[in-house]
Amino acid sequence: MKIGLIGAGNMARAMARGWGEPVLCADPVAGRARELARETGGQALAGNAEVAQQADLVVLCHKPAQLKEVAAEVAPAAKALASILAVTDLQMLKQAYPDRPVYRFIPSLPVEVRQGAVVQAADEPQDAQTDAAVHDLFARLGTVVTVEDRLVDVAMGLMSCAPAYVALIAEAQIDAGVRHGLRADQAAGLVVQTLAGTAELLRQREYDTLAVRREVTSPGGVTARGLAALERSGLRTAFDDALDAVLGGTR
Ligand SMILES: NC(=O)c1ccc[n+]([C@@H]2O[C@H](COP(=O)([O-])OP(=O)(O)OC[C@H]3O[C@@H](n4cnc5c(N)ncnc54)[C@H](OP(=O)(O)O)[C@@H]3O)[C@@H](O)[C@H]2O)c1
Numbered sequence: 366m367k368i369g370l371i372g373a374g375n376m377a378r379a380m381a382r383g384w385g386e387p388v389l390c391a392d393p394v395a396g397r398a399r400e401l402a403r404e405t406g407g408q409a410l411a412g413n414a415e416v417a418q419q420a421d422l423v424v425l426c427h428k429p430a431q432l433k434e435v436a437a438e439v440a441p442a443a444k445a446l447a448s449i450l451a452v453t454d455l456q457m458l459k460q461a462y463p464d465r466p467v468y469r470f471i472p473s474l475p476v477e478v479r480q481g482a483v484v485q486a487a488d489e490p491q492d493a494q495t496d497a498a499v500h501d502l503f504a505r506l507g508t509v510v511t512v513e514d515r516l517v518d519v520a521m522g523l524m525s526c527a528p529a530y531v532a533l534i535a536e537a538q539i540d541a542g543v544r545h546g547l548r549a550d551q552a553a554g555l556v557v558q559t560l561a562g563t564a565e566l567l568r569q570r571e572y573d574t575l576a577v578r579r580e581v582t583s584p585g586g587v588t589a590r591g592l593a594a595l596e597r598s599g600l601r602t603a604f605d606d607a608l609d610a611v612l613g614g615t616r
């Protein structure tokens with residue numbers, strides 16, 4: 366399946382690196398498209414229409430506000446489309462691209478290392494062969510979780526923003542360690558490995574967060590004191606507020 370990317374920005378680059386195969390692409394900044402094509406061994410084309418003509422699957426990687434202007438160039442030739450645009454539901458996509466298979470996904474930055482969470486909007490079957498091929502393509506980037514279309518933005522608020530949240534959490538922990546005398550590189554190694562290891566542990570324990578917490582938290586022990594301090598500082602409220610803030614900007 367020949368992949369054609371419309372827009373060669375951050376998320377297009379992350380997905381292309383994750384797929385690890387040559388892509389066709391176009392971007393208003395020609396150098397950006399050339400760079401992505403060079404990196405993947407693919408081809409930067411003169412414009413969006415050329416990508417639509419040559420690709421088996423067009424992946425929309427521009428900003429949501431550009432849906433209509435891009436569709437004017439891409440719709441005449443595109444065989445099948447996958448969108449990663451935030452706040453652009455299936456109905457809007459199918460209006461812009463009628464009469465062909467259209468899929469809605471939301472990736473997250475770790476797709477670059479094939480460890481991403483990818484949300485897919487649930488839909489009726491469209492074309493069995495294309496449905497399967499497109500799902501397999503995105504599954505190569507990590508774990509695909511299918512949710513109702515109306516919940517895609519909520520899911521996005523959890524996973525596509527989270528690499529920034531996790532980086533901030535790591536930074537805060539590293540700074541705390543440095544404040545108590547660890548070198549930054551020592552603290553970073555400890556914190557980041559613990560994040561990665563805990564993620565794997567949670568996967569193996571079927572995402573049972575409470576079980577993992579209980580294992581680390583002996584009664585009256587240091588972890589219990591640390592957790593209580595985090596709760597007092599409003600950790601849960603902070604994440605609730607973050608999701609509200611994300612959705613406030615999308616609704
Ligand atoms: N970043 C994330 O974590 C994330 C996660 C999930 C979904 N998304 C979605 O992914 C999409 C891309 O996000 P991003 O972070 O990768 O943004 P980005 O880095 O700004 O990339 C968008 C690219 O599209 C280009 N573009 C603008 N107009 C175009 C046009 N008419 N035709 C073709 N390309 C055009 C932009 O060029 P200019 O810079 O010249 O405008 C830019 O290179 C967005 O719709 C966003 O909602 C992003």
